[in-house]
Amino acid sequence: MLCTSLQDVEKKGKSTRMINIKRLASSDSDFDTQLAKLTAWEGVSDAEVNQRVHDIVHSVRANGDQALIEFTNRFDRLNLTDSSQLEVSKEELKAALDGLPEKERVALQTAADRVRSYHEKQLQTSWDYTETDGTVLGQKVTPMDKVGLYVPGGKASYPSSVLMNAMPAKVAGVQELIMVVPTPDDEINPLVLAAAEVAGVDRVFRLGGAQAVAALAYGTESVPKVDKIVGPGNIYVATAKRMVFGTVGIDMIAGPSEILVVCDGQTDPDWIAMDLFSQAEHDEDAQSILIATSEEYLSQVQASIEKLLPTMERQEIIRTSLVERGAFVLVTDLDDACDVVNKIAPEHLELSVEDPEALLPKIRHAGAIFMGRYTAEALGDYCAGPNHVLPTSGTARFSSPLGVYDFQKKSSIIHFSADGASEMGKVASVLARGESLTAHARSAEYRIKD
Amino acid sequence: MLCTSLQDVEKKGKSTRMINIKRLASSDSDFDTQLAKLTAWEGVSDAEVNQRVHDIVHSVRANGDQALIEFTNRFDRLNLTDSSQLEVSKEELKAALDGLPEKERVALQTAADRVRSYHEKQLQTSWDYTETDGTVLGQKVTPMDKVGLYVPGGKASYPSSVLMNAMPAKVAGVQELIMVVPTPDDEINPLVLAAAEVAGVDRVFRLGGAQAVAALAYGTESVPKVDKIVGPGNIYVATAKRMVFGTVGIDMIAGPSEILVVCDGQTDPDWIAMDLFSQAEHDEDAQSILIATSEEYLSQVQASIEKLLPTMERQEIIRTSLVERGAFVLVTDLDDACDVVNKIAPEHLELSVEDPEALLPKIRHAGAIFMGRYTAEALGDYCAGPNHVLPTSGTARFSSPLGVYDFQKKSSIIHFSADGASEMGKVASVLARGESLTAHARSAEYRIKD
Numbered sequence: 001m002l003c004t005s006l007q008d009v010e011k012k013g014k015s016t017r018m019i020n021i022k023r024l025a026s027s028d029s030d031f032d033t034q035l036a037k038l039t040a041w042e043g044v045s046d047a048e049v050n051q052r053v054h055d056i057v058h059s060v061r062a063n064g065d066q067a068l069i070e071f072t073n074r075f076d077r078l079n080l081t082d083s084s085q086l087e088v089s090k091e092e093l094k095a096a097l098d099g100l101p102e103k104e105r106v107a108l109q110t111a112a113d114r115v116r117s118y119h120e121k122q123l124q125t126s127w128d129y130t131e132t133d134g135t136v137l138g139q140k141v142t143p144m145d146k147v148g149l150y151v152p153g154g155k156a157s158y159p160s161s162v163l164m165n166a167m168p169a170k171v172a173g174v175q176e177l178i179m180v181v182p183t184p185d186d187e188i189n190p191l192v193l194a195a196a197e198v199a200g201v202d203r204v205f206r207l208g209g210a211q212a213v214a215a216l217a218y219g220t221e222s223v224p225k226v227d228k229i230v231g232p233g234n235i236y237v238a239t240a241k242r243m244v245f246g247t248v249g250i251d252m253i254a255g256p257s258e259i260l261v262v263c264d265g266q267t268d269p270d271w272i273a274m275d276l277f278s279q280a281e282h283d284e285d286a287q288s289i290l291i292a293t294s295e296e297y298l299s300q301v302q303a304s305i306e307k308l309l310p311t312m313e314r315q316e317i318i319r320t321s322l323v324e325r326g327a328f329v330l331v332t333d334l335d336d337a338c339d340v341v342n343k344i345a346p347e348h349l350e351l352s353v354e355d356p357e358a359l360l361p362k363i364r365h366a367g368a369i370f371m372g373r374y375t376a377e378a379l380g381d382y383c384a385g386p387n388h389v390l391p392t393s394g395t396a397r398f399s400s401p402l403g404v405y406d407f408q409k410k411s412s413i414i415h416f417s418a419d420g421a422s423e424m425g426k427v428a429s430v431l432a433r434g435e436s437l438t439a440h441a442r443s444a445e446y447r448i449k450d
Numbered sequence: 451m452l453c454t455s456l457q458d459v460e461k462k463g464k465s466t467r468m469i470n471i472k473r474l475a476s477s478d479s480d481f482d483t484q485l486a487k488l489t490a491w492e493g494v495s496d497a498e499v500n501q502r503v504h505d506i507v508h509s510v511r512a513n514g515d516q517a518l519i520e521f522t523n524r525f526d527r528l529n530l531t532d533s534s535q536l537e538v539s540k541e542e543l544k545a546a547l548d549g550l551p552e553k554e555r556v557a558l559q560t561a562a563d564r565v566r567s568y569h570e571k572q573l574q575t576s577w578d579y580t581e582t583d584g585t586v587l588g589q590k591v592t593p594m595d596k597v598g599l600y601v602p603g604g605k606a607s608y609p610s611s612v613l614m615n616a617m618p619a620k621v622a623g624v625q626e627l628i629m630v631v632p633t634p635d636d637e638i639n640p641l642v643l644a645a646a647e648v649a650g651v652d653r654v655f656r657l658g659g660a661q662a663v664a665a666l667a668y669g670t671e672s673v674p675k676v677d678k679i680v681g682p683g684n685i686y687v688a689t690a691k692r693m694v695f696g697t698v699g700i701d702m703i704a705g706p707s708e709i710l711v712v713c714d715g716q717t718d719p720d721w722i723a724m725d726l727f728s729q730a731e732h733d734e735d736a737q738s739i740l741i742a743t744s745e746e747y748l749s750q751v752q753a754s755i756e757k758l759l760p761t762m763e764r765q766e767i768i769r770t771s772l773v774e775r776g777a778f779v780l781v782t783d784l785d786d787a788c789d790v791v792n793k794i795a796p797e798h799l800e801l802s803v804e805d806p807e808a809l810l811p812k813i814r815h816a817g818a819i820f821m822g823r824y825t826a827e828a829l830g831d832y833c834a835g836p837n838h839v840l841p842t843s844g845t846a847r848f849s850s851p852l853g854v855y856d857f858q859k860k861s862s863i864i865h866f867s868a869d870g871a872s873e874m875g876k877v878a879s880v881l882a883r884g885e886s887l888t889a890h891a892r893s894a895e896y897r898i899k900d
Contacts, residue, residue, distance in 0.1 A: 042697075107880040118587055121577065129571070136821070137568055137835050142814050144848050158885050191884055227848040245692075246703055247492075249848035253696055271896050277889035313888045356865065363861070364592050371586070371865035374897050378890040379866060382878040385587050386862035398594050398677040398699035400860035410850040411813070412836035415806065415821035416829060424564075428832040430557040434641050435608050438763045439727035440828040446721050447824050 019305055021322055023298070025330040026340055038327055039287070039344055041255045041393045053239040057214040064220035071211040076153075076184045078206075083222045088193065088204040096193035104191070111383040112163055112198045118385030119171045122404035134417030135424075139410050143173035146224055147407060148216035148248075149201065150231035150241075151192060153182035153208055159195035160381060164388045165231050165402065166199035172407035177201050178224055180216065182208020208233075213240035217248045230389075230402065251402060255393035256285035256325075259377055260346035260366075262337045263290065264353040265297035267373045273304035275350060278378050280321035281314040287325040289344070291337045298328045338362035345396040348377045365396045421447040469755055471772055473748070475780040476790055488777055489737070489794055491705045491843045503660045503689040510664035515671045521661040526603075526634040528656075533672045538643065538654040546643035554641070561833040562613055562648045568835030569621045572854035584867030585874075589860050593623035596674055597857060598666035598698075599651065600681035600691075601642060603632035603658055609645035610831060614838045615681050615852065616649035622857035627651050628674055630666065632658020658683075663690035667698045680852065682839075701852060705843035706735035706775075709827055710796035710816075712787045713740065714803040715747035717823045723754035725800060728828050730771035731764040737775040739794070741787045748778045788812035795846040798827045815846045871897040 024034050059067045065083035073080055080086065097105065128138025147169045151162055162179070169177050179196055181188065183206040196204055205223055207215060213233075219225030228249035229241060241250045259279035263272055276288035292298050305322070309315050331337045338359055341349060345365035353359065356371035363369060367390030370377050381388045389402035416424065425444040432440035474484050509517045515533035523530055530536065547555065578588025597619045601612055612629070619627050629646055631638065633656040646654055655673055657665060663683075669675030678699035679691060691700045709729035713722055726738035742748050755772070759765050781787045788809055791799060795815035803809065806821035813819060817840030820827050831838045839852035866874065875894040882890035 103880055104884055107877045107884075110877050111881060121579070122589070127571065135834075139572070139836075140810070140813075140819070145814070160881055160885065242692075242695075245695075246843075246845070249845075268896075271893070274889060274893040274896060278887070278893040281887060281889040313886070318889065360590070360863075363590075364595070365859075366861045368862035368864065369590070371863065374868050374871035375864050375866040376871070376875075376878075376893045376897055378882060378893040379871060379874050379878050379897070380862070380864050381890060382881045382894075383874050384585075384864045384866070386589075386864055390862075391859075393696075395696070395699075396859065396861070398859060401862050403860065405855070409815075409841075409846070409848060410853065411816045411846070412818035412830070412840075412851050413810075413821065414818065414825050414830050414834045414836055416825040416834070418824050421824035421826070421829060424829050424833050425826075427557045427560050428826075428829050430553055431561060431610055431832045432828060434554055434557075435610065436763070437728070437731060439724060439731040439768065440831060443721070443724040443728040443826045444828040444832075446718075446724060447826055447829070 019302070019309060019319060019322055021302065021305075022327040023330070024327055026332065026336050032343070035340070035343060038325075039394065049235055049239055053210045053236055053243060056210040057240055057243055060211050060214035060220065061218045065222050068207060068211055068215055068220060068223070071209070072207060075209055076182050078183070078186060086205050086207060086222050088206055093193050093197040093201075093204065096190040097197040099190060100194050105194070108159065108163075108191075108195060108198050111160070112167065114383050114385040115163055115167045115387075116171060119168050119387070119404050122168070123171065124405060124408055128413055131420065133420040133423070135420035136413065136415040138413035140413055141408050141410055143175070144227040144407050144409065145174070146176045146178065146226040147174045148226035148229040149177060149179045150212060150229060150233050150237060151179055151181040152233055152237075153184055153188065157181070157189045157192050159189070159191040160388065161232065162192055162195035162201070163199050166196065166201050168387065168402060168404045169230075169407045170200045172404045174407050176203070176224065178216065178226060179204045180207040180212040182206065182212070210236045210240035213237060213244060217244035228407070230406070251389070251406065252391055252395060252399055256287060257282045257348075258287035258289070258346055258392060259348040259350065260289045260291065260341060260344055261350040261352055262334070262341065262359070263292050263297065264334065265292055265294050266354060267352040269297070269300040269304040270308065271373070271376075272301050272352060273308050275352075275376055276301075276305070276322070276326070277308070277312060277318050278376070279348065280318040280326065281312070284317055284320040285325065286321045288322060289327045289329060289346075291329045291331055291340055293331055293333055293337070295330060298330065302328070334359060335362065341366065345394045347390045347392045347396065348380070350375070350377055367391045367396045367401055416447075418449070422449040469752070469759060469769060469772055471752065471755075472777040473780070474777055476782065476786055482793070485790070485793060488775075489844065499685055499689055503686055503693060506660040507664040507690055507693055510661050510670065511668045518657060518661055518665055518670060518673070521659070522657060525659055526632050528633070528636060536655050536657060536672050538656055543643050543647040543651075543654065546640040547647040549640060550644050555644070558609065558613075558641075558645060558648050561610070562617065564833050564835040565613055565617045565837075566621060569618050569837070569854050572618070573621065574855060574858055578863055581870065583870040583873070585870035586863065586865040588863035590863055591858050591860055593625070594677040594857050594859065595624070596626045596628065596676040597624045598676035598679040599627060599629045600662060600679060600683050600687060601629055601631040602683055602687075603634055603638070607631070607639045607642050609639070609641040610838065611682065612642055612645035612651070613649050616646065616651050618837065618852060618854045619680075619857045620650045622854045624857050626653070626674065628666065628676060629654045630657040630662040632656065632662070660686045660690035663687060663694060667694035678857070680856070701839070701856065702841055702845060702849055706737060707732045707798075708737035708739070708796055708842060709798040709800065710739045710741065710791060710794055711800040711802055712784070712791065712809070713742045713747065714784065715742055715744050716804060717802040719747070719750040719754040720758065721823070721826075722751050722802060723758050725826055725828075726755070726772070726776070727758070727762060727768050728826070729798065730768040730776065731762070734767055734770040735775065736771045738772060739777045739779060739796075741779045741781055741790055743781055743783055743787070745780060748780065752778070784809060785812065791816065795844040797840045797842045797846065798830070800825070800827055817841045817846045817851055866897075868899070872899040
């Protein structure tokens with residue numbers, strides 16, 4: 001019996017344990033604990049990284065271009081001798097775009113047009129209103145002057161990210177958009193330069209790492225000081241951004257990318273498997289989770305995964321990601337699924353169900369919601385229109401997709417009439433004296449009529 | 451001659467050097483450098499503070515309520531024995547409000563009503579639109595679930611800050627607003643509790659410092675984990691907020707408060723002097739700057755300052771602030787004044803001029819703009835309606851007043867029709883293959899019709 005049993009397990013293991021994806025059920029008594037453990041992520045910079053970044057930032061701040069040239073030559077194996085070599089010329093950007101195959105150039109332009117069109121709807125405008133006593137209150141909206149865009153080099157150098165980060169800033173009306181991208185061994189993806197040209201990036205510098213962030217935050221002889229820095233990067237870039245936060249604005253510090261698919265069991269399991277792959281192929285830390293209402297459907301998707309994985313170019317990355325961080329979650333019904341969604345607050349949520357509209361009111365936290373069986377997340381990554389820079393690791397509980405609003409800021413407008421100032425002066429006086437701030441009180445009291 | 455000269459200087463010093471405020475002129479060749487030096491501020495936490503905060507945060511995270519009781523007993527000199535003592539009851543809040551003198555209660559209520567009314571205009575709503583092929587794109591706006599509000603104890607415990615931080619969250623629709631306030635030696639300003647009651651704060655805990663921030667960020671047996679933490683605090687609080695940023699959202703880390711007054715020389719110099727005092731009385735690091743178009747007017751305000759300062763309760767704080775960080779800036783005209791304003795990007799800007807509307811289009815960066823001679827900043831601090839939590843230290847270049855938008859977040863909505871998915875699948879496929887992300891490409895290609 002024992003032998004047979006072990007053989008059974010081994011046999012079963014060959015088919016199902018090839019890609020051993022964790023299985024959870026919302027009815028498990030310790031489900032919340034399991035879920036928290038599954039989705040936990042802390043991108044902590046260790047003391048050594050902090051110290052190295054600190055040194056780089058201070059060196060760039062103190063020595064400007066000279067430090068930039070030294071770090072860039074060292075880390076990117078270049079031989080720059082003059083700071084004029086730091087900048088990529090406008091002509092190089094144009095040449096990169098002109099040099100693309102027709103099909104790619106058109107696709108890039110189509111994506112850019114759709115992204116621009118969606119983001120134009122996010123533009124906030126100034127408003128004011130007048131009270132009965134003539135007092136005017138309002139909110140003035142203005143774009144930032146200068147913004148810096150970090151674009152990673154090497155394998156994570158995505159032209160779509162250039163579009164997604166640059167276009168909201170341009171739509172907001174940012175005057176000068178300055179991109180930095182490292183060119184290790186003097187190599188750069190021409191699609192990245194072409195995307196910069198399509199998106200209307202104003203200047204591009206061949207800089208990366210903490211030194212690029214420092215240059216944008218403090219300015220050097222060549223690199224303008226910006227007001228905000230956005231864009232993804234490795235741990236050095238993220239640490240540098242956190243360090244300069246306050247001197248400049250920064251976007252969220254992103255964790256690994258994740259997808260959460262909710263399926264009613266009626267979508268072709270191959271489609272769902274491929275949707276899970278499309279997240280998992282980003283990197284080993286990426287997270288793909290499927291929620292479904294039946295064990296049987298989960299097993300169908302498992303079978304699709306096993307069938308399709310050997311055909312994938314990035315199968316080793318996908319396999320590691322699915323086994324280490326992926327999961328299948330069994331829920332009792334679609335309402336239950338929405339509860340799990342809100343606990344996870346996913347970056348990408350696919351509602352691959354018959355009536356996604358019915359679920360939408362129950363979804364409180366998600367970066368982007370992909371509705372229905374046709375809306376593959378990959379469409380949103382490139383050309384649907386909405387931004388693909390989204391809050392990761394549960395931060396959708398308190399943050400939003402990158403948008404035009406990230407490049408606009410507000411000033412309150414207060415214009416008291418003489419009557420209004422007199423009436424409100426009395427209220428302010430009482431409250432200020434309650435706080436023992438008598439200069440506040442007396443400043444208000446000067447405006448009270450006799 | 452030498453003796454006479456020295457005597458002259460000494461004599462002159464007695465009248466004008468009593469309150470020796472720096473004088474700059476925009477025509478100075480090194481004006482930009484002087485201005486940068488004047489307004490420079492870096493609230494850097496030193497390594498020791500970082501380490502202490504790190505230890506406190508980790509202790510609260512590991513030991514929950516027990517750590518909270520220990521730190522609170524130690525730092526606030528209390529004798530709590532049970533975690534139930536950490537919370538201030540609803541009855542105590544009600545009693546604090548009922549116990550206020552009529553005048554204060556009415557003033558607080560009036561201020562709250564005006565703040566609510568203004569902030570209701572900031573509410574963002576969801577939107578969507580349908581493309582010709584039936585594809586729906588949109589943006590869903592939702593409030594955060596839980597928000598934490600830090601309120602300082604002791605001398606910086608301001609009821610107006612409770613209103614200004616709490617009300618935008620409540621207007622946004624935040625379900626649970628949790629306030630923490632330290633009660634050193636078991637003392638608390640009843641106005642602070644009354645303001646919490648007026649603003650609709652849901653729960654209040656007698657906690658302060660880094661331990662309060664840690665409790666809100668990670669949750670303990672008694673204190674709920676929140677999604678975002680707002681509110682001012684000392685260097686320990688600010689350091690803790692920066693440390694937990696990412697686990698929860700935080701508001702801007704505020705520097706000292708500042709006012710910049712632009713005057714055409716026609717406002718009563720006593721009014722302007724008192725407006726400058728109202729900022730300077732906050733603390734020695736506060737910054738008050740006056741920009742005017744004539745030397746003569748600057749001297750009139752100087753005379754008013756010397757006349758009025760001896761009558762002020764907080765004259766030592768005001769004097770130190772004005773001498774150490776204050777300045778008078780002479781400009782050539784009001785256009786020139788606007789240029790200086792944009793370089794400073796002040797927290798509070800008073801346009802104490804005949805026609806402030808004419809200047810408004812030229813102002814690109816300011817937290818709040820107080821228009822005309824009647825609009826004292828103090829009115830905005832308490833009861834005008836707009837928020838008094840504003841970006842300091844030049845951060846108005848990239849950030850905004852605290853608002854309802856800080857407690858709402860967005861989810862992108864994408865719902866492709868079958869036709870839309872087929873067309874866009876082709877674009878996504880080209881771009882994904884350009885990035886060597888073939889799972890992305892194949893996921894999109896599944897949705898392309900034959």
